Amino acid sequence: MHRSLIPLTLLTLVPLASSAAARPAEPPAVQTVLTPVQEEVEAFLADAEARLLEHMVRKERAAWVLDNFITPDTEVMAAEAAQGFMAFISEVVPASRKYDGTEVTPVQRRKLDLLRTWMDLPAPRDPGRRAELAAITARMQSTYGAGSYCPPHLEGRCLDLDQLSEILATSRDWDELLDAWMGWREVSVPMREDYTRFVQLANQGARELGAADVGEIWRSRYDMPPEKLVAEVDRLWAQVKPLYQDLHAYTRAQLVKTYGADKVPERGLIPAHLLGNMWAQDWSALYPMLAPVVATPLDLDGAIEARNWTGQAMVKQGEGFFRSLGFEPLPETFWERSLFVKPADREVVCHASAWDVDFDQDVRIKMCIRSDFDSFQTIHHELGHIYYYLAVRGYSPLLRRDAMDAFNEAIGDTIALSITPTYLGKIAVLGEVPEEGVDQLLRRALDDVAFLPFSVVVDRWRWDVFAGGVQPQSFNTRWWDLVRAYQGVAPPVTRTEEAFDPGAKYHVPANVPYLRYFLSTLLQYQFHRALCREAGYRGPIYQCSIHGNEQAGKKLQAMMALGATRPWPEALKALSGETRIDASALLEYYAPLRRWLRQQNNRNPIGW
Ligand code: X8Z
Ligand code: ZN
Numbered sequence: 001m002h003r004s005l006i007p008l009t010l011l012t013l014v015p016l017a018s019s020a021a022a023r024p025a026e027p028p029a030v031q032t033v034l035t036p037v038q039e040e041v042e043a044f045l046a047d048a049e050a051r052l053l054e055h056m057v058r059k060e061r062a063a064w065v066l067d068n069f070i071t072p073d074t075e076v077m078a079a080e081a082a083q084g085f086m087a088f089i090s091e092v093v094p095a096s097r098k099y100d101g102t103e104v105t106p107v108q109r110r111k112l113d114l115l116r117t118w119m120d121l122p123a124p125r126d127p128g129r130r131a132e133l134a135a136i137t138a139r140m141q142s143t144y145g146a147g148s149y150c151p152p153h154l155e156g157r158c159l160d161l162d163q164l165s166e167i168l169a170t171s172r173d174w175d176e177l178l179d180a181w182m183g184w185r186e187v188s189v190p191m192r193e194d195y196t197r198f199v200q201l202a203n204q205g206a207r208e209l210g211a212a213d214v215g216e217i218w219r220s221r222y223d224m225p226p227e228k229l230v231a232e233v234d235r236l237w238a239q240v241k242p243l244y245q246d247l248h249a250y251t252r253a254q255l256v257k258t259y260g261a262d263k264v265p266e267r268g269l270i271p272a273h274l275l276g277n278m279w280a281q282d283w284s285a286l287y288p289m290l291a292p293v294v295a296t297p298l299d300l301d302g303a304i305e306a307r308n309w310t311g312q313a314m315v316k317q318g319e320g321f322f323r324s325l326g327f328e329p330l331p332e333t334f335w336e337r338s339l340f341v342k343p344a345d346r347e348v349v350c351h352a353s354a355w356d357v358d359f360d361q362d363v364r365i366k367m368c369i370r371s372d373f374d375s376f377q378t379i380h381h382e383l384g385h386i387y388y389y390l391a392v393r394g395y396s397p398l399l400r401r402d403a404m405d406a407f408n409e410a411i412g413d414t415i416a417l418s419i420t421p422t423y424l425g426k427i428a429v430l431g432e433v434p435e436e437g438v439d440q441l442l443r444r445a446l447d448d449v450a451f452l453p454f455s456v457v458v459d460r461w462r463w464d465v466f467a468g469g470v471q472p473q474s475f476n477t478r479w480w481d482l483v484r485a486y487q488g489v490a491p492p493v494t495r496t497e498e499a500f501d502p503g504a505k506y507h508v509p510a511n512v513p514y515l516r517y518f519l520s521t522l523l524q525y526q527f528h529r530a531l532c533r534e535a536g537y538r539g540p541i542y543q544c545s546i547h548g549n550e551q552a553g554k555k556l557q558a559m560m561a562l563g564a565t566r567p568w569p570e571a572l573k574a575l576s577g578e579t580r581i582d583a584s585a586l587l588e589y590y591a592p593l594r595r596w597l598r599q600q601n602n603r604n605p606i607g608w
Pocket of ligand 2: 385
């Protein structure tokens with residue numbers, strides 16, 4: 001680490017190294033005389049932040065190497081770095097408790113709160129147990145990353161997740177789909193025991209930090225009491241459920257036509273392997289089956305493929321969008337150090353991710369880019385993370401982050417909502433630009449609306465598991481109960497407790513909280529609506545693109561530049577005037593589709 005750490009004073013709310021980019025909404029510096037105890041807290045935090053940064057950088061570097069070169073050695077090295085970080089948290093969080101009832105400054109209180117809930121994976125203080133937890137985590141991640149399925153008919157040739165996903169997206173053959181779907185779920189069977197132990201150890205770590213369990217820590221990061229958050233999720237899900245049910249009913253009716261009522265029940269749950277995606281979380285691959293008949297049907301995958309871009313060139317296009325809003329070019333090292341294309345000669349974790357390696361200029365993405373529209377969108381998603389990291393880089397370590405995790409997830413997706421046919425025409429992806437209509441709304445809804453219930457399921461399940469309400473003997477049963485209830489989807493074959501289907505989703509072995517994606521899916525429409533207004537746009541928001549609008553860009557940058565200095569409702573207010581997450585923007589966006597779906601569903605049963 002070559003970055004010198006400037007001692008913290010109350011002035012740390014002001015970014016230390018102000019970048020050349022406009023930083024319009026810098027919070028005012030607060031200058032007061034500190035009491036003796038506040039002086040002490042100041043010193044405590046200065047030391048804690050310096051060490052936090054050091055540990056995070058070391059952990060990020062080791063994790064980067066593991067994810068780019070999955071080998072037994074890199075697994076051990078990543079586990080060692082993770083352990084160092086865990087040990088630090090085990091020491092520093094209990095030490096911070098000393099200031100629980102103390103009158104500290106608001107900034108100090110915010111930092112102490114952030115420190116306490118910082119860790120996704122708290123570990124036991126006991127070194128043996130801590131090492132065990134770190135080893136389990138690294139092992140689950142490499143099992144997932146290196147996972148493949150070797151179908152008997154291929155005689156020794158194996159298919160990785162990308163190849164299996166391709167089958168899910170393109171095949172319409174029930175048995176072939178089933179084989180790929182079940183095949184991938186063999187990868188997670190060995191994680192079952194690991195995950196059981198993982199929950200015990202991580203929960204012990206959470207209790208040592210003063211929390212009830214790991215899930216409670218995860219729910220405590222939203223500037224509201226954890227119970228309130230659960231109620232918010234229920235409220236938001238109730239807002240969007242009717243739209244989801246309309247989409248579900250329409251999709252099911254088309255699937256009945258394709259596969260027959262003996263395979264797809266007209267009133268029941270949709271078999272999980274028919275929805276075009278390994279987890280039934282994104283149904284856009286079914287678009288050709290579901291699309292309305294229009295004069296100029298859109299083939300976005302074909303259009304992207306026809307441009308013949310390299311992975312890097314696709315990322316350059318994404319950067320171009322951000323630059324059109326006034327964002328700076330990405331650092332040279334971003335281009336030198338990122339992974340854009342799946343290497344042929346080694347195992348890597350292909351799940352797309354964005355990295356803040358030194359929490360300064362060394363930002364990178366890691367992605368196995370394909371020449372299709374899905375990758376094109378995901379590039380914007382990842383760049384949203386990257387630009388957020390860069391926007392907050394001047395703050396002291398605890399505040400050098402997003403307003404909350406869903407904000408970080410939402411930036412790039414907000415930009416992606418502006419990838420309209422008109423924009424695609426501008427960058428010569430589309431020659432002829434069709435009128436934006438219900439067909440494009442449907443395509444997007446198959447991605448975003450279909451995703452909503454899945455994004456609730458993952459952490460509903462983990463919250464229950466961490467809280468002990470679901471024991472290992474019902475891990476899989478509970479998972480599928482939730483999938484049935486929220487998604488209206490069922491496993492195509494009986495799943496037993498031999499399997500561990502939650503582990504077949506990246507974020508479970510990688511221990512990445514998932515609620516952020518649910519909140520982000522709603523927030524990004526709020527951001528989009530606000531930025532379109534800022535840009536002076538007056539038409540229906542699904543036709544709006546903020547491309548090239550620096551005024552909207554400034555507004556977005558100003559919100560990002562707040563970092564974690566303010567509770568997230570204030571950051572939202574700065575951008576949209578709202579203080580709550582709300583589905584109204586998403587519902588407004590899809591209103592024309594909703595009307596169309598209702599007409600289509602005239603005779604279709606709704607629900608399951
Ligand atoms: O994991 C991701 C991103 C990286 S933060 C690619 N997403 C979730 C997923 O793939 O399940 C984006 C959408 C939801
Ligand atoms: Zn993301």
